[in-house]
Amino acid sequence: MAEIPNGPLVGLRVIDLTRVLSGPFCTMILGDLGADVVKIEPPKGDPVRGQGTMTDGHSGYFAGFNRNKRSVVLDLYSEAGRTVLRRLLADADVLVENFRPGTLDKLGLSAAALKDLNPRLIVASVNGYGSTGPHADRPAFDFIAQAMSGFMGVNGEADGPPMRAAPPISDLVAGIYAAVGILAAVIGRDGTGRGQTVEVAMVNGLLSLMAYIASEYFATDRVPPRTGNDHPLVYPYGLFRCSDGQIAVANSHDQILRRFLDTLDLGWVMSDPRYDSNPKRMAARNELRDLIDSRMAGKPRDHWLEVLNVAGVPCGVVQDLGQVAADPQIAAQQMVIETPWQDGPSLRVLGFPIKLGGTPCAIRHPVPRLGGNTAEVLAAAGFSAEEIAGLAASGSIATD
Amino acid sequence: MAEIPNGPLVGLRVIDLTRVLSGPFCTMILGDLGADVVKIEPPKGDPVRGQGTMTDGHSGYFAGFNRNKRSVVLDLYSEAGRTVLRRLLADADVLVENFRPGTLDKLGLSAAALKDLNPRLIVASVNGYGSTGPHADRPAFDFIAQAMSGFMGVNGEADGPPMRAAPPISDLVAGIYAAVGILAAVIGRDGTGRGQTVEVAMVNGLLSLMAYIASEYFATDRVPPRTGNDHPLVYPYGLFRCSDGQIAVANSHDQILRRFLDTLDLGWVMSDPRYDSNPKRMAARNELRDLIDSRMAGKPRDHWLEVLNVAGVPCGVVQDLGQVAADPQIAAQQMVIETPWQDGPSLRVLGFPIKLGGTPCAIRHPVPRLGGNTAEVLAAAGFSAEEIAGLAASGSIATD
Structure with missing residues (x-):
């Protein structure tokens, strides 16, 4: 796919330790915009590889969150695997992770250690509640973030229960915000020469979308009622x-x-x-x-x-969704596209919501096979063929 | 408020023609991150200034979307007003607008004219359906984007109607995506020396959040049912x-x-x-x-x-929302803050969901009075006191 022009983020090197949803959505957006996203996976892979309906053994759910990335398998429970990671980070622009707060420290990648390793590195974290505060250590999940943020409480019929949104929007909104924060930090680095931490919590992200519902609460101290599909203030609607x-x-x-x-x-x-x-x-x-x-x-x-x-x-x-997929406007906007899988089938996925006139989003890397890019990424980072073979033999990396 | 350190976007000059919701949310995010956002308002102001419950005559709804901006009143229906705008754009990095497609052309600001004026300018548009396709000219509104995107169809009880989310999330998600696209274009400009267009449609943005619901549809061609607050695939939940x-x-x-x-x-x-x-x-x-x-x-x-x-x-x-506002975690994350109003009261607003460790988001500009920064912005752009007085006398600008 060499004929596709570069995206605006060409040359931005992202090391992606994220899995499942919020983090992978963030890094896919960066990849869609042309960043070089290296997805570090454990030997068993991101669990999403095994989730959802399979097409020829390939998860469409995984495809929808992992196009435009390359996959490197590292066992971060091995010292050798962590050494490889540190070597990749020494030359990277951005690290993204969505572990629970504290996990990076346990991997020997505390904020101080990362700063020593690469003072220009931007370290981005997506989590549930934020890394400070009484709930920082709580396990997070989209449904719970919808509940705790106040979002769910305003959705639903006036005489019915609070109602979640079915899509996992707290994960996804946090992922988009993290992309904003990362790109702002990249721009800010031009002035300071230094990286910094970027953190977005799912609860905070969803709360930030409460708009006039929140401002009315702040102005009146009255808790807003649910109004179903009707507008709270206007009729007919x-x-x-x-x-x-x-x-x-x-x-x-x-x-x-x-x-x-x-x-x-x-x-x-x-x-x-x-x-x-x-x-x-x-x-x-x-x-x-x-x-x-x-x-x-x-x-x-x-x-x-x-x-x-x-x-x-x-x-x-x-x-x-059937009507959406058949909608001529959605077709004109190319919002349903196909992405190839490395050595696999092409699958339908959602298109790019950000339309750039000069250097558009494009599929520049297929959905990666687990570890399908380990050897090439390590070779480009200066590992010799012998080193790579030795690491593979020890199980600290997997090359296929 | 001079003692607050710069944000990462310091020096980024944003001319903001947007009103109401999607565009103002985008530019507020840029302002929170330190960009210099000049909000161009018509003589009557952004309609949101008059919406929602007033506190001492000030709209909390407006405050929630317009902190960290400066307000300049220009009558773009006058040639003199448009001339002022062109002079501001000649020296800007980003123009953001959320008119219906085609309106910018009618103001003499076609893509070609803007490129002639300032080839480095990034021109960002937020709209309902996108500027191409059979529905490009349709009027848009959050509720309709929720309906058309497939989002509303999957929300709600299995035996109930499709259910919108009460917050205007299609506006807000489009605004966040637009911020991503703008910052990516700023970074890309370092390599190309040229600006480009950025466009995000509300329907596309919301559709992009359909996650595994979309991938399951693509894999099976079965339209997903509504499942209320239950997980479609797992119980107990x-x-x-x-x-x-x-x-x-x-x-x-x-x-x-x-x-x-x-x-x-x-x-x-x-x-x-x-x-x-x-x-x-x-x-x-x-x-x-x-x-x-x-x-x-x-x-x-x-x-x-x-x-x-x-x-x-x-x-x-x-x-x-009352419980959210009293939640110690929300307090620890500073997700409810106060913002001053230029010559007005301090109002509670939602905090910053993007937490940067080095150059954090902060309130650097109060919510602006209508036209409260016209004179200072025009003076900095090289207009003389006589020119400013003349423009004000003609009604093409308003200085207060």
Whole structure:
């Protein structure tokens, strides 16, 4: 794949000790942008290699988080394996890890030791709660971070239980934030000549997304209620019934609401004394819902999507993943792509959400076979063929 | 606030044309990291200045998205206002906008014109669907992006409707991704000497978080069902009842499940022929839930959180925002902070999720008064006092 132009992060050397989700998502973003990501795996590999439905023995779940990386197997429980790691780190720009706080110290890679080894190294950690504070040592998991951050508490129906988001978004949001922090530290290093630590906690990342829900709490000290799919402050807004199913409509302010009602030939609603203010419309939401549903039920979703979007009303379908994969907009945006596997099949994965006009994201490295790049990475780091063979014979590395 | 050390992005000049949510979140992240963010506002200001509960006439919602920025009022509908903008852009590193695709062209700031003006400028756009494809011109809104991306379709109870997340996460995730793309483009510019475009669409950003839900769909072509707070593939997992309320427990694999059951004196479950495999436990989930609930009902949440966390079982409380704000871990992580307002009150806002050890995020600029920095920014860009007074008199700028 030599003909693909370099990404913007070409030359950035990332040593990736992460596994499972938050860290691998961070390093995949860096790899998609052209960084040289060397994924250090234990002899048994990242556990995700064995998770999810297999295609020809290959995990699509692993592919979705590990394209654009190279795999090196090191046994970090052996002194020889740790020595190899230190040699790779001496020449790297970034180390990323998502162990529980303290694990790096146990591997002999304390902050002080790393600074001695390579003062320009940026050391990034993704964890559950942060490395300081009373919960620093707690085991973390996406579901728990959703619960503890306040995120889950505001999701769900008003009369139902708090509801998690099904995707593991606390892992993923922390991974994206870690990428921001790492790149900022790379830029900052130009001025200082020194690396630094970067840390993102899953709970903190998700809490940072509470937006106006948090600012309203801070301003009023009132704990926000759950409101399901309805907007807490505006009506009509939400899901409405067409002849062949529902559409989502976001009448976020009066100007858009007027366009919506006009398109439905319900323009009179805005001047009817029963409905001529938002508080009145909130109070009459059941009546208004019936009125709107009965009008929309006369035509199918595609009709309403067409005329409402042309009128400037934000609206859409609640798409399932099959519909998303068939959506011409998603195709135009290349958001479902194929990635090859080193010596394996091509698998469908999600595309690149960051679109760069000059040096775009691209698949520059296939999903790596476990240890499929050990020999080449060690050779480039100055290990002789004899050293590599000796390390492989001792089990401290695996070359295939 | 001159005693605060510089952030890693010190010297990065960002001209910010964004309003409301996705773009302002992106530029706030850059500002938190030390970039010089100049928020260009129309004479009436970002509409968010008037939204949400006011404290002494100041919007906490606006504060939550606009600390660490300076405000310049330019009327971009006037030629003089556009001339000022071009002069600011000639010397900037980054332009960020979240208009609908095509609006920048109408302001005379097409990609070609911007390249002529400043070939090093990075031009970042956050929008709903992307600037190409059949839906490029559709109006976007968080709720609609949640629907169209497939995200909403997998959230909610198995027998309930698809459920949005209450926070506007498609805006926010797109904003964070845009920050990643901008910083990558800044780094790439060191090699090429040229800026480039960066674009992130809300639908694409949220779709990129579908993780194993997407990879399972790609591997099987089966549309994933909603599973509420239960894990689709593992049981026991979810919310369980203690004497004083529920806790969330994530028994993500057998080793953790064994610790969980042992802690409850239910270790026998794993070897009981009715429950000795995950498929059997999935089938018997109601029985197991009753068994676990009845055991946990004997003690309060704090007891179980303590013993389960010590045992290495990820667990926690579904906290509401009041509990989050009082959580000692959140306090230790400084995730609720105060920000001053230029000539106004201090307001509580969410803290910085990116923790840098060397050059940390900090409040370096208060939330700006509308146009509160117009005169100083224009003077630094070389406008004379007479020019500034003339522009203000014409209404093309506002200096206060």
